[in-house]
Amino acid sequence: MFEKQADSVPQPSDILQISDAYKPSKPLDPVVEDGLQPRGRWSHDYRPLPYDGGFLPIVPMVDAVLKTGFRGWFSIEVFDSGKDGKGKKTTDLNAFALKAMESYKRLVKEASQSSVTARKPEWQTMLSVCLGSQNLPTLYIMALKTV
Numbered sequence: 277m278f279e280k281q282a283d284s285v286p287q288p289s290d291i292l293q294i295s296d297a298y299k300p301s302k303p304l305d306p307v308v309e310d311g312l313q314p315r316g317r318w319s320h321d322y323r324p325l326p327y328d329g330g331f332l333p334i335v336p337m338v339d340a341v342l343k344t345g346f347r348g349w350f351s352i353e354v355f356d357s358g359k360d361g362k363g364k365k366t367t368d369l370n371a372f373a374l375k376a377m378e379s380y381k382r383l384v385k386e387a388s389q390s391s392v393t394a395r396k397p398e399w400q401t402m403l404s405v406c407l408g409s410q411n412l413p414t415l416y417i418m419a420l421k422t423v
Contacts, residue, residue: 291350293353295354296325296330296331297323297324300318304318320355323353323354325354326352328375335386342387
């Protein structure tokens, strides 16, 4: 699916921002809530860690990017209010950070299975967790580098 796009990228980028997403069980109401249209609410509340219930084709997309020669920083933004978008509490940030790192390593490993991209990844990492309302983490940004 992404092969054609991978062949057309003239020069690798410095950073790859990636997110997975939950697929809502029904379309979001077509109204503005908290200043957000439905697509904005989907982006704001339905973005889990890779492999944590999302449905987007993240492995083939990352594989296509790695085939361009990209070996740089990944930014993974997580806005996870659960599959229903109503709220999800994460109180153990150490456990979340470990889970996040494992999901990233799994993503790069699975995307690197082709002969073109296969190599043992090395990691440089930074994890930032921002606290939102009620001191619950609502935005997670991971910058991870595959070298």
